[in-house]
Amino acid sequence: MNRTLSSPSPEAFGTDPWKTRIDRTFARALVLPLVLAIGLLVLLLGDTLYRSVSVQVVRADEGPGRTYPFGLAATEVLRQELLARGYTEEEASYLLQDPTERRVLFLQNRVELMWNTQEGPFRYVVTGLGDERVADFSLLEGLRRWEELKAGLGEGERLVLNPWLDQSFLTRTPSRSPLTAGIGVAIWGTIWVLSLALLIAIPVGIGTAILLEEYLREGTLNRILEVNLRNLAGVPSIVYGLLGLAIFVREMGLGPTILSAALTLGLLGIPVIVVTARESLRAVPESLRQAAFALGATRRQVVFRVVVPAACRGWSPGSSSPPPA
Amino acid sequence: MVSLEMLKEHETVRTAPVSEAEALVDVRGLSLWYGKKQALYDISVRFPRNQVTAIIGPSGCGKSTLLRSLNRMNDLVPGVRVEGEVLYEGVNIYDPRVDPVAVRRHIGMVFQKPNPFPKTIFENVAFGLRLMGVKGSELEDRVVEALKRAALWNEVQDRFKKESGLRLSGGQQQRLCIARAIAVEPPLLLMDEPTSALDPIATQAIEDLIQELKTRYTVVIVTHNMQQAARVSDRTLFMHLGVLVEEGPTEVLFTKPKHPYTEAYISGRFG
Incomplete structure (x- = not known):
């Protein structure tokens, strides 16, 4: 077959616009799921951030409130305060009996002692959160009606841009009430459990990998362990969880502690670490x-x-350019 | 054309044999098995001091095996068995009381493919010295000395402490490996086809280097390339099927081979 070009133009090599187009479309289609996923994540994050800030009308705290005799217990002071704020007897005793509601009350209202006043020592209630919220608007609505809201402000009220989410969210404990809930315990728990688990799993896992790969290179023991390790790496984590419960929590009597959790998680990680470490040891050239x-x-x-x-x-x-030392 | 049975009938043909006093290494009746397969058959040969001895022969003839039994590298192969003696300075290195690790500190080795460690040039050369416990300024001096002797110093002196040995070209890497081997001043240097992965110019540099090294070290070199053996060596061993067929001064072996197989191999009729 004659392979010489008929005319000396770039097109003389021949083109196939249709195939080129299909190719390009295909390449773009492959990017689509990635774009979709990133888009959804950005949307989620944006929504969270948007909702975490609102425009609020607040009334400034007027300082020390009503005073009560020194001999009263803090709970009793709060009860009288609630009644004075217009709650009924039943409502007040419900709020003070329910542990969560009581906690919220004590968080929002500090009961303090004051000495050496002219009438002698007495107790009084300070509204702990400082400012009292009068109204709450979403960010967009609040910004749109900013002037209107400002005009309608009452005595001692002001308009603020207030984030619901603040630093204390990272340090507070979990709670049924969204206002007082935080992820502090979750963060510290994760740090403790994970670092202890890694402290257990990494030395054991890497040590095992070195033993198998560098010391017991050939042999039946190595083959048996190899098969078992790969199986262990595939065991569902719930099985390790049950094992941890049975052995660490019950049998060894460690109880439901961070140590039991770390030991269980470490156990879960060891086979994976061994298999990965062996792969990288095997990648080191024999030479x-x-x-x-x-x-x-x-x-x-x-x-x-x-x-x-x-x-x-x-x-x-196999790597094309070795990293610099 | 050549069978093992026929070869085993023959005694090794020796021209101008090396005397016991001249020999740094004296191999006596060395046989070696990998599992059930015998790789070396009753080899006896002496390697003279401060000379280059080349080992030639077709692929699979056992030349690398012979080389590796001189520093007990074969011990690392599972299922290996050795009979006979290898006397190094009069001491049998296969004596049960001898520690193979200590043997390898006396005998340097350079491999077929350059195999620098993924460390800096300095750390590559310092490796053997550190194993011997050399530290501080003495370590640095000896590294520089080894790089100079391996003819690599001029090319790397401004970067040898920072740059990885893997960044060098193939020929430079091989000279780095030579520097690494001679840094501990081993009296004997074993080279296993050191230029087979290199281009002609890098090969030339290594061959020149071997001539320099001869003044201080005893060199045993395995090579596939007969011209190279003729160029660099003082004595040559011809092996075939695990048998040492002929040994003698290089010019004799290449110009007037006495054994018909040697002649056939050298003239390119097999191998």
Whole structure:
């Protein structure tokens, strides 16, 4: 077949616009799910942030409120205060009996002692949250009606842009009431459990990988362990959870503690760490081990001075450009 | 054309044999098995001090195996069995009381493919020295000295402490490996086809280097390339099927081979 070009123009090589177009469309279609996912995440985050700020009309706290005799208990002071605010007897006793409501009350209202006043010592109630909210508008509505709201402000009231979410959200404990709820316990729990679990799983996992890959290279024991490790890595985590409950919490009597959780999570992580660490040890070329042995290194020196550092760097002969040392 | 049975009939043909006094390494009746397969058959040969001895032969003839049994690198292969003796300075390195790790500190080795560690050039050369407990300024001096002797110093002196050994070109990497091997001043240097992965110019540099090294070290080099053996070596060993067929001064072996197989191999009729 004659392969020479009929005319000396770029098009003479031949074109296929239709195929080119299909190719491009296909490439774009592949990007679509990624764009969709990122878009949804941005939407979610944006919505959360938008709702976490609102325009509020607040009335300033008027300082120390009514005073009560010194001998009264704090709960009794709050009860009388609630009655004075117009609550009925039943409502007040319900609020003070329910543990959560009582907690909210004590958080919002401080009962303080004052000494050395002219009438002697007495108790009084301070509204703990400082300002009292009168009205609450979403960000957009609030900004649109800003002037109108400002004009309608009453005595001692002002208009503020108030975030519902503040730093204390990160330090507060969980609560049924959204106002007082926080993720402090969750954060600290995660930090403790995870760091303890890693402290257990990483040394054991990497140690096992080194033993299997560098010391017991061939052999039946290695093969049996290999199969079992891969199986363990596939066991559902709920099974480890039950195991942790049975052994650490009950049998060993550690109770439902951070330590039990960390031990269980560590156990869950070990097979995965062993398998991954073995892969990276296996990726270290044999020639490096040979070079170190030929220089008179013992096996321990070969493993810890050459193989492990090389494996940590993720260096493998397949990588096109080795990272700088 | 050549069978093992026929070869085993023959005694090794020796021209101008090396005397015991001249020899740094004296191999006596060395046989080696990988599992059930025998790789070396009753090899006896002496490697003279401060000379370059080349080992040639077709693929699979056992030349690398012989080289690796001189520093007990074969011990790392599972299922290996050795009979016979390898006397190094009169001491049998296969004596049960000898620690193979200590043997390898006396004998340097350079491999077929350059295999620098993924560390800096400095750390590569310092590796063996650190194993021996050399520290501080002495360590640095000896690293620089080794780089100079391996003819690499001029090319890397401004960056040898920062740059990874893997960033060097293939020929430079191989010279780095040589520097790494000679940094501990091993009296014996083993080279396993050190230029087979290199281009002609890098090969030339390594060959020149081997000539320099000869003044201080004893070199044993395995090579696939007969011209190279002729160029760099003082004595040559020809092996075939695990048998040492002929050994002698290089010019004799290449110009007047006595054994018919040697002649056939050298003239390119097999291998």
